[in-house]
Amino acid sequence: xxxxxxxxxxxxxxxxxxxxxxxxxxxxxxxxxxPIKASEIEADVILxxxxxxxxxxxxxxxxxxxxxxxxxxxxxxxxxxKNHGVKETIGMNLGGTVALPxxxxxxxxxxxxxxxxxxxxxGVPAGFLxxxxxxxxxxxxxxxxxxxxxxxxxxxxxxxxxxxxxxxTMGPDDSIAAIKLIQPHRVAPAHYNTFPxxxxxxxAWADRVxxxxxxEPVVIDPGGTISL
Numbered sequence: 001x002x003x004x005x006x007x008x009x010x011x012x013x014x015x016x017x018x019x020x021x022x023x024x025x026x027x028x029x030x031x032x033x034x035p036i037k038a039s040e041i042e043a044d045v046i047l048x049x050x051x052x053x054x055x056x057x058x059x060x061x062x063x064x065x066x067x068x069x070x071x072x073x074x075x076x077x078x079x080x081x082k083n084h085g086v087k088e089t090i091g092m093n094l095g096g097t098v099a100l101p102x103x104x105x106x107x108x109x110x111x112x113x114x115x116x117x118x119x120x121x122x123g124v125p126a127g128f129l130x131x132x133x134x135x136x137x138x139x140x141x142x143x144x145x146x147x148x149x150x151x152x153x154x155x156x157x158x159x160x161x162x163x164x165x166x167x168x169t170m171g172p173d174d175s176i177a178a179i180k181l182i183q184p185h186r187v188a189p190a191h192y193n194t195f196p197x198x199x200x201x202x203x204a205w206a207d208r209v210x211x212x213x214x215x216e217p218v219v220i221d222p223g224g225t226i227s228l
Contacts, residue, residue, distance in 0.1 A: 051122025163191035165198030
């Protein structure tokens with residue numbers, strides 16, 4: 001079966017691959033745009049990019065109910081173990097790669113902040129490069145534009161998922177520059193239209209992607225799916 005990625009709104013994604021269910025930054029119960037609640041979703045692996053509430057809010061309830069393994073920056077993995085009783089965690093750091101049943105997860109740099117909801121240090125923020133049998137996906141997660149995105153692109157990216165909301169992350173202008181650095185075959189927007197400060201016109205963004213880059217934009221609504 002093809003790997004399928006479902007956007008759950010904001011920075012949250014569900015990925016089905018090789019019989020594995022992977023969640024990225026689940027923010028569901030308190031999200032005004034999520035198509036599903038935390039109690040309704042299943043997971044084998046939960047990837048956490050950084051410590052902000054809108055990326056970790058539902059991690060512990062889902063992990064504790066499903067037994068999913070939480071993969072995160074070392075400080076965040078420790079925080080979930082000590083403060084929320086999450087039993088299965090993999091703490092890692094930038095540049096590291098771990099092999100999981102569905103493929104490989106590499107932790108990539110991101111320019112952002114990462115304080116946890118209780119004020120604890122979340123280490124540094126990250127993105128993820130996921131390598132599956134048939135292809136790969138780069139989740140930039142919450143980040144500003146940075147020139148080393150070109151090095152991430154050297155892996156030959158099939159699909160890049162970039163934030164376009166502005167205010168807290170890069171906006172449309174910088175996302176176009178990021179696409180030129182990464183040179184993915186396809187690109188999908190995320191982290192926009194959740195709250196008033198990050199409202200964007202995704203179709204206008206897609207028009208710019210087509211006219212200014214070589215990538216094919218893929219715009220879906222929350223609950224929509226992309227196949228690799």
